[in-house]
Amino acid sequence: MDPLPVVEFPAVPFDPELKVPAVDLVTAGRPAAWIDDDHTPRGLRWAAARPAPTLLVSIDxxxxxxxxxxxRVLDWAARL
Incomplete structure (x- = not known):
């Protein structure tokens, strides 16, 4: 199995909204499950607008x- 891509974020501290362009670059139109403890409004809009299947999983x-x-992620991926 090929290694999963790594999303590189700006150096900390950074505005969580800056995660969106980094995630978008790595997903490149492919299905994506984004697991995060801080899904921002920009991230929610990005996910809703994507033509590719997208799952946002909020982590406490x-x-x-x-x-x-x-x-949840494995079940979602199995249905793709």
Whole structure:
């Protein structure tokens, strides 16, 4: 299996809205699952406007990535 692409963000601290162009560049029109603890209004608009399948998964930063989150993404990907 090929390695997954890595999204490179600006140096911290940065405005979370700046994640959108970086994610857009890496996804390049392909289906994308974006897992984040801070989906911004710009990110929500970006996801809604994409022609490619897009899943936004909001993570509670106090809990982290859970088995339920993993299953949600795997189920979504299996339906592509």
């Amino acid at each position: 930063p106090a809990v982290g990535w859970t088995r339920s989150d993993v299953d």
